[in-house]
Amino acid sequence: MSVLVYTESENGSFKKIAHEAVSYAKGIADAMGTTVTAVAVNAGDSSELGTYGASKVLEVSNDKLQNFNAEAYADVLAQAVKNEGAKVVVLTSSANSKFMAPLVAVNLEAGYVPNVTELPSSTEPFTVKHSVFTNKAFSNTEINTDTKVVGLAKNAYGIKENPTSASTEAFSPSLAEDDFSTEVVSVDKATDKVTIADAEIVVSAGRGMKGPENWGMIEELAETLGAATACSKPVSDMGWRPHGEHVGQTGKPVASNLYIAIGISGAIQHLAGINASKTKVVINNDPEAPFFKAADYGIVGDAFEVVPQLVEKLKAFKAANG
Amino acid sequence: MHSIFELYLVSLASLKFTQQNSSYMKILVCISHVPDTTSKINFTDGDTKFDTNGVQFVINPNDEFGLTRAMWFKEKQGAAVHVANVGGPETEPTLRKALAIGADEAIRVNTPATDGYSVAKQLAHVVKEGGYDLVIGGRESIDYNGGMVPGMVAKMIDANFVNTCISLEVEGESATAIREIDGGKETISTKLPLVVGGQKGLVEESDLRIPNMRGIMQARSKPLHVKEPVDATAETNTNTFEKPAPKGAVKLVDTVDELVDLLHNEAKVI
Numbered sequence A: 001m002s003v004l005v006y007t008e009s010e011n012g013s014f015k016k017i018a019h020e021a022v023s024y025a026k027g028i029a030d031a032m033g034t035t036v037t038a039v040a041v042n043a044g045d046s047s048e049l050g051t052y053g054a055s056k057v058l059e060v061s062n063d064k065l066q067n068f069n070a071e072a073y074a075d076v077l078a079q080a081v082k083n084e085g086a087k088v089v090v091l092t093s094s095a096n097s098k099f100m101a102p103l104v105a106v107n108l109e110a111g112y113v114p115n116v117t118e119l120p121s122s123t124e125p126f127t128v129k130h131s132v133f134t135n136k137a138f139s140n141t142e143i144n145t146d147t148k149v150v151g152l153a154k155n156a157y158g159i160k161e162n163p164t165s166a167s168t169e170a171f172s173p174s175l176a177e178d179d180f181s182t183e184v185v186s187v188d189k190a191t192d193k194v195t196i197a198d199a200e201i202v203v204s205a206g207r208g209m210k211g212p213e214n215w216g217m218i219e220e221l222a223e224t225l226g227a228a229t230a231c232s233k234p235v236s237d238m239g240w241r242p243h244g245e246h247v248g249q250t251g252k253p254v255a256s257n258l259y260i261a262i263g264i265s266g267a268i269q270h271l272a273g274i275n276a277s278k279t280k281v282v283i284n285n286d287p288e289a290p291f292f293k294a295a296d297y298g299i300v301g302d303a304f305e306v307v308p309q310l311v312e313k314l315k316a317f318k319a320a321n322g
Numbered sequence B: 001m002h003s004i005f006e007l008y009l010v011s012l013a014s015l016k017f018t019q020q021n022s023s024y025m026k027i028l029v030c031i032s033h034v035p036d037t038t039s040k041i042n043f044t045d046g047d048t049k050f051d052t053n054g055v056q057f058v059i060n061p062n063d064e065f066g067l068t069r070a071m072w073f074k075e076k077q078g079a080a081v082h083v084a085n086v087g088g089p090e091t092e093p094t095l096r097k098a099l100a101i102g103a104d105e106a107i108r109v110n111t112p113a114t115d116g117y118s119v120a121k122q123l124a125h126v127v128k129e130g131g132y133d134l135v136i137g138g139r140e141s142i143d144y145n146g147g148m149v150p151g152m153v154a155k156m157i158d159a160n161f162v163n164t165c166i167s168l169e170v171e172g173e174s175a176t177a178i179r180e181i182d183g184g185k186e187t188i189s190t191k192l193p194l195v196v197g198g199q200k201g202l203v204e205e206s207d208l209r210i211p212n213m214r215g216i217m218q219a220r221s222k223p224l225h226v227k228e229p230v231d232a233t234a235e236t237n238t239n240t241f242e243k244p245a246p247k248g249a250v251k252l253v254d255t256v257d258e259l260v261d262l263l264h265n266e267a268k269v270i
C-alpha cells in the first residue's frame, strides 16, 4: 500500500528534485500510515534517499534505459507500482516527469493531477491543491481512482530531511520491444550551465536591454550568482536569445527562490509563468512598470547603470561571505 | 474574392490528391478552447466554477503552433488536416477559427471537458474512428495546465508519443522530432502513428496565421461534425478554486547595497 516515488538522476547522481520528491512522498506516506518506496534508474548508490524518508529503493540498472524513454520508464514505474501494491505515485514537474506521467496514469488506470503545491488536504477522499491558470489560481481536486498519480510542482514543498534506514533491492522489470519504438538519436545539452528548471536563482532580461550585444552584463550577473539566464518572449522571438530561455505563460515556467527581472515590463503573460518564484526583484527605469506590483524588491533605475553596480557589489559580497 | 465554383474545383483537386498519393497523411489537431491570456481569472458558484463573464476565448496558444505546423504538412507534402475539440456548443467559434486558418474539417465531441482523462478518452475514440496517422496536441492548455491529454491519447490508442515537441518532420512512416528537455533538447526518431504535445518551435511566432477574409468565408461552409460522446467517467473532480493570497507592496530601494543586504538578511535567498 506504499507511496511510490520516481527519483530522477543524471550521470549517476540524484537531482535535487529527487530529494524534494522523496521528502514530499514521505509526507503523504505519514498521512496515510505507510512507507515510501523509491524507484531509481541507473542511479548508482541510492542510500542517500533514506535521508529524505525512503524506506526502500528499487534499483533498476539497465543499459537500454541509458537515455530517458518515456514509454519504457512509464512501464518500469507501472510494474514497480503493481509489485509493491502502491496506491500513490509521486512524480515531479521535470520535463521527463511530465512526459511520462500521462502514460503511467493510463497504464495504471490512475487519475493524475500535475502541479501539486501542498500535501493532500485529505487522503480519504484523496484531495490535492494544484496550480491552474498558470499560477493565477489554485484548484482543490479529488482523485477518485484506486491508484493516484501526483506531479509535485517545482520548488513547492522543499527538501526535508527525515532520516530513515533504506533497504535497497535490485528491480528488473520486463521491458517489451514496444517500449522502444521511440528512440533518442542525440542529446544537445549544455553541461556547464545551470538550467532554468534546476536553478535556485534566475536572472531574466527583457526588451529594455535594447539588443543582444548588451547581454554580457546579464550573463555576468548570472554567473556571479550561480544563476540560470532567462528572457521575455519578444527577446527570444527577435532572436536576441535562444528559445530555451523564453519564460512565461507560453514559455518555460519558473519557480526559483530568487527571480531578478531586468528591463521587463511585467506583462500578465510574463508574470503568470514566473509567479511561483519565491522572491522577485525588478530593475526597471519606469516606475509605472506593472512588474513593480508583482515584485518584492525593486530599483527604479537604468539597467545599464544598476546591473554593473550590482555585479560589483555581489562579487564583493561573495568574496566576504565565501 | 473567389467564386463558389473555384472553391469547388480546389476541393475536387485536393480530393484527387487524397486518392493518388500513398504518403498522404491524415492529421488531427486537438484544439483546446481557453481564456485569452489577458483574462481576469475569477470564480463563481461558491468558487466551484470558472467565471466566463467578459472572458474572450481563443485557440490554446500551444495548439495554434501545432495547427500551423499541420498546415505546412498539408501544403508541402499533402495531408488532410482535421481539428477536434471536446466541449459544448460554445467552443464552435474557436473551431471555426481553426477552419479559417486552414483546417479542412472540424469535429466537436458534444460533452463538457470535465478532466484530462475523460477528454483524452473522447479524443482517442475520434482518432480511432478517423484513422489518423498524426495527432498534434499542445504541451498543455493554458487554463488547467494539465499537460496530460496528448500522452493519454497516445497510450489509449497505442501510438508513439513525443512531448514538448519543438520540431517535427515526417517522411513516409518515419518521424523525426526534437523535444525540449530541461536545459537543452534531444532528437528522437520514431514512427507513425504518432501523437505529439507541441509548443512554440514547431513553427515560430511569426509563422502563425491570422485568418483572412477568404479563410473566414470558406470556414463557414467547411464541415463541422458534432459527435455524441462515448462513455467516459472523469477520474478527478474539482471541488473548489482559490486565488493566491494578495501580495504585499514592493520595497523600493535606491542602492544596490541595500538590495544585496535585503536579499541576504531579509529574504535569505543569497
Ligand SMILES: Cc1cc2nc3c(=O)[nH]c(=O)nc-3n(C[C@H](O)[C@H](O)[C@H](O)COP(=O)(O)OP(=O)(O)OC[C@H]3O[C@@H](n4cnc5c(N)ncnc54)[C@H](O)[C@@H]3O)c2cc1C
Pocket (backbone or CB within 6 Å): A205, A206, A207, A208, A209, A231, A232, A233, A234, A235, A246, A247, A248, A249, A250, A251, A262, A263, A264, A265, A266, A267, A268, A269, A270, A273, A283, A284, A285, A286, A289, A301, A302, A303, A304, B037, B061
Ligand atoms: C498569447 C500571448 C502569450 C504571451 N506569452 C508570453 C510569455 O510566455 N512570456 C513573456 O515574457 N511574454 C509573453 N507575451 C508577451 C507579453 O504580452 C509582453 O509583450 C512581453 O512580456 C514584453 O516583454 P518585455 O517586458 O521584455 O518588453 P516590454 O514590454 O517592451 O518592456 C521593456 C521594459 O524595459 C524597461 N526598460 C527600457 N529601457 C530600460 C533601461 N535602460 N533600464 C531598465 N529598464 C528599461 C521599460 O520600462 C519596459 O518596462 C505573450 C503575449 C501573448 C499575446
